[in-house]
Structure formats: structure tokens, C-alpha cells
Amino acid sequence: MTKQRINISIDSELLKKAKRDIPNLSGFVEECLKH
Numbered sequence: 747m748t749k750q751r752i753n754i755s756i757d758s759e760l761l762k763k764a765k766r767d768i769p770n771l772s773g774f775v776e777e778c779l780k781h
């Protein structure tokens with residue numbers, strides 16, 4: 747595997763995690779703003 751390939755796979759993993767975590771984060775921020 748080339749370095750570029752590895753970077754792309756890491757990026758896609760991060761994107762998957764971000765997509766899963768961002769809704770939680772925005773909900774968390776909204777909860778904080780309510781209080």
C-alpha cells in the first residue's frame with residue numbers, strides 16, 4: 747500500500763466516525779445551550 751492509499755483509508759475512517767459523532771455532538775451542544 748502506498749502512503750496516499752493509507753491516508754485515504756484513515757480519512758474515510760475518520761469521516762465515518764465524525765458522521766456518527768457529529769449528531770451526538772450537536773445534540774450535546776444544544777443541551778448545554780438550554781441550561
